[in-house]
Amino acid sequence: MPKIVVDVMPKAELLDPQGKAVAGALTRLGKTEFTGVRVGKRFELTVDGDVDAAVLADVREIADELLSNSVIEDVVNITVLDEAGAHSAAASGALA
């Protein structure tokens, strides 16, 4: 069954304490080439049936209303994966 991936990130202008903690760990490991880390969330919604425009519209609504809180987060990507897990060209791509 196809899967729809929704990526949510904390807003760029907000402090991301989780990312800061991970960045601190990297520094302690001597990985000093990284200047920053931000931690977001990836949701995988498994769909029973084909992914058509109506399903995608539904996912966009769910992404905005439930999966993210627009006060603190941005939905940065919605991608459709086919059965094999490959990106389906039709609906992939970053959101504006």
Place this chain on the structure above:
Amino acid sequence: MTRVGVVTFPGSLDDRDAQRAVRFAGAEPVALWHGDHDLQGVDAVVLPGGFSYGDYLRCGAIASHSPIMREVVSAAERGVPVLGICNGFQMLTEAHLLPGGLIRNDHGSFICRDQLLRVENASTAWTNAFAVGQEITIPLKNGEGGYIASAETLERLEGEGLVTFRYVGVNPNGSLNDIAGVSNERGNVVGLMPHPEHAIEPGFGPDTALAMRSGVDGLGLFTSALQSLLAV
């Protein structure tokens, strides 16, 4: 007798304490259940602290979509006093009853301390027993208590006097403008991260200069609600 509902969600921790605070304030606590659509005719509602749904997704997010929250939202729109404490405050922001949001503490750690607050607005349904500028001490315990809002929202909150409580002495979690609690425009909905229900009974509250654990500054929030209901 005034009846104040306290909603229990899966993962609520302080619902019993909130019920006890209601009783100490002189009202009858009514246990409400997240899965119901029935507020049982209560005069006011408290959304208690805890970790509803394990804080999964975002703190308060899943609870804000529960059946009882639809009733809480429509009651709030009718002017019924609603108080959100800690996780309850997070639910109120997720339900868009209060502006802004709460994110992980800037230092990344859970914090538990007796916290000094300044009452910034004493005309809400939950703060009328206080005076503007009054300083109170009540416990604070959270991991995600950093209050944030857009620059425009912050300006509006400050301009319209909707900041209800502010942290004094130390900002314990990185909250913008030291904001500990806010209200809606009407003043019937208030949310704050610290826990007034843990400072209502001598012997069990924060330490004061007078005696250990004698602090009862939290009781004022609950007596305020009773006063505002009598005034209607």
